[in-house]
Structure formats: structure tokens, C-alpha cells
Amino acid sequence: MILAPAPVADPAAPLARRNPVAKLGAALLFSLPLISTVDPVTPAAALLVELALLPAFGVRMRVLARRLAPLLLAAAGILVSMVLFAADRSGTLLLALGPIQITTGVLTTATALILRIFAVALPGIIVFATTDPTDLADALVQNAKAPARFAIGALAAFRLLPLLGQEWRALALARRARGVDAGRNPVARLRLFASTAFALLVGALRRGVRLSVAMDSRGFDARTPRTHARLQRFTGADTALLAGAAGLAALILTVAVLTGFFQPVIS
Incomplete structure (x- = not known):
């Protein structure tokens, strides 16, 4: 599964x-600072930094591509939504399809949103690809002082995540065995998808x-306080990692502001 919780990077x-x-x-x-801008240059620079740091995390590009695959659907949805419903149609007209006008401004805005999604999601994917749940x-619990009930419950839910894919396949096969098949009808496919998703949610x-x-x-x-079988130590190198991440984010935003590319979300 794409969302399998097991770490896949070089430990x-x-x-x-x-x-x-x-x-x-x-x-x-x-x-988080990437959310404050809507220009395409800032998230593109952040993506370059993230990809450059992949070898230091031991994540292979093939593994990363598999885990980024679901974001391609989100990117396609953003592109279609912007082309159809964007209010700002400024820039050079590239293509006109009846009332739909595709301009350079629409494509720039869509590109900025797509790059921002990848730039924001990639660090989280790297963390879970290199960390045992x-x-x-x-x-x-030990370092962030989170409630043990919350942390252990989240761990249990994370461990059970791959079962969702297995149950989805089991539900689909069971319904097909009972003769429930949508065939090539798109409306029937949508109804079957909704009913299967509801059954999965109930389960x-x-x-x-x-x-x-x-x-x-x-x-x-x-x-009562709980004991821990695995001691997690927070060292100076961990503090340096936090400081380096904050410094890189501040550097990217500063360069974007100085070069005039920075466009705040609320202007």
C-alpha cells in the first residue's frame, strides 16, 4: 500500500x-511558512531543497514517487477547478473553449497551488518514511509530553491503516460474488463506490x-505513570535539525521577498 506505515528509508x-x-x-x-504565500517560486524553491536533502534521509526516489502518487489526483483536481472556475482571468489568452478562457494568470495560480501542495506534503512523507510508528x-510521550492515551491510540490507528485497503478489496470481491457490479455505467459506479465507502466506515x-x-x-x-521500553533521547543534533529547518524556511521566504516574487495570501 502507498500509505503503509512501515519505514522504508535507510535507517x-x-x-x-x-x-x-x-x-x-x-x-x-x-x-508551515509556505502556506503564507501564493506565488509559484517559493514552493518551487522549497521543493528543490527538500529533494536535495533526500539522500540525507535515506529515501529513494522510487519510493518517494509511489508515496506522492495520490497527490497527482489532487493536482489534477486543482488544475481542472482553476481552469473552470477561476475568477481571475488576467494575463495572455492561451485558449478559449466557449465561456472558458485559459490564460497565463490561471495557469500560474494553478501551478502555485500544486507546487505548494507538494512542498507542504513532502516533509511529512519523508518523516513517516524514515520513522517507526x-x-x-x-x-x-517522552519528549513532547503528549498524553499517553492520545499517543498510544494514534499508534494503534496508524498500525491498522493498511487494513482499510484489505477490507476494501474484500468488500468489492464479496459484492461481485453476489452479482453487484456497476459495469460501465458511471452513475452505478459512483453509487457502488459510495456504498462501499460507507460500509468501510462502519467497519x-x-x-x-x-x-x-x-x-x-x-x-x-x-x-498511573507508564514506563517505556524504548528511551527516546533528544540531543543537540536534534536541536540543530529544528534550527536548520526554521533557518531554511526563513531564508527561502526572505529571498522571495527581496526578489519580489513573494505574494502573501492576504494582500
Whole structure:
């Protein structure tokens, strides 16, 4: 599965060995400032920096491409929406299809939004590709002082994520065995997709309730402090990673402002 939670990067890579909380904080510090701009240059520069740092995290390009594949659907949706419904049609007219006018301004805005989605999502993908979920939960409790109930519950949900794909295939095969098939009818396909998604949601909720009851019965809701089998240490190198991420984000925004490319979301 594309969203499989198991780490797939080289664990011996320099930045892959860093504390999970440090990697998660660095991803947030680097990607959040990108939300403040709508120009295409700033997220493009951020993407170049992120791709340049991939070897330091031990992530291979083929693995990254597989995990970025779902974002291509979002990019296509943004492009179609901007072409059809964009209010600003400034710039040079490139193509006119009846009432739809495709201009350079529309394509520039769509490109900026698509690049920003990839630039914001890529750090998170790198973090989860280089981090074991159990280590992340332990680090959240030990270093970020997150509630143990929240961290362990999130870990359990993350571990169960691959089951959604298996259940979807099982539901589809079961309905096909009962003769429920949409064929080539797009409306029937949409209805079948909606009903399968609803059945998957109901099954996930039931499993979540059973898991919650099972965890509570084993003392996960106890108020007493819990011990940790894996100690997560936050070192000076982890602090340097946070500072480096904040510094790179500030440098990219500063260069964009000085060169005149920076366009704030609210002008």
C-alpha cells in the first residue's frame, strides 16, 4: 500500500537517525511558512531543497514517487477547478473553449497551488518514511509530553491503516460474488463506490470501539505513570535539525521577498 506505515528509508542515513519529534517538528517548521504565500517560486524553491536533502534521509526516489502518487489526483483536481472556475482571468489568452478562457494568470495560480501542495506534503512523507510508528509514539510521550492515551491510540490507528485497503478489496470481491457490479455505467459506479465507502466506515468505527474497550481493559486508561521500553533521547543534533529547518524556511521566504516574487495570501 502507498500509505503503509512501515519505514522504508535507510535507517543508517544521518537525518533518518534523528529523534522522531525533532523530524516532525522540523517538517512543521519548514512547511508551515509556505502556506503564507501564493506565488509559484517559493514552493518551487522549497521543493528543490527538500529533494536535495533526500539522500540525507535515506529515501529513494522510487519510493518517494509511489508515496506522492495520490497527490497527482489532487493536482489534477486543482488544475481542472482553476481552469473552470477561476475568477481571475488576467494575463495572455492561451485558449478559449466557449465561456472558458485559459490564460497565463490561471495557469500560474494553478501551478502555485500544486507546487505548494507538494512542498507542504513532502516533509511529512519523508518523516513517516524514515520513522517507526512505535518510536514516534514513544517520542511524543517522552519528549513532547503528549498524553499517553492520545499517543498510544494514534499508534494503534496508524498500525491498522493498511487494513482499510484489505477490507476494501474484500468488500468489492464479496459484492461481485453476489452479482453487484456497476459495469460501465458511471452513475452505478459512483453509487457502488459510495456504498462501499460507507460500509468501510462502519467497519472501521466498530473496530475502533472494540480496540478502545480492549485497551481500557488492559489499563491503558489508568492514571498511573507508564514506563517505556524504548528511551527516546533528544540531543543537540536534534536541536540543530529544528534550527536548520526554521533557518531554511526563513531564508527561502526572505529571498522571495527581496526578489519580489513573494505574494502573501492576504494582500
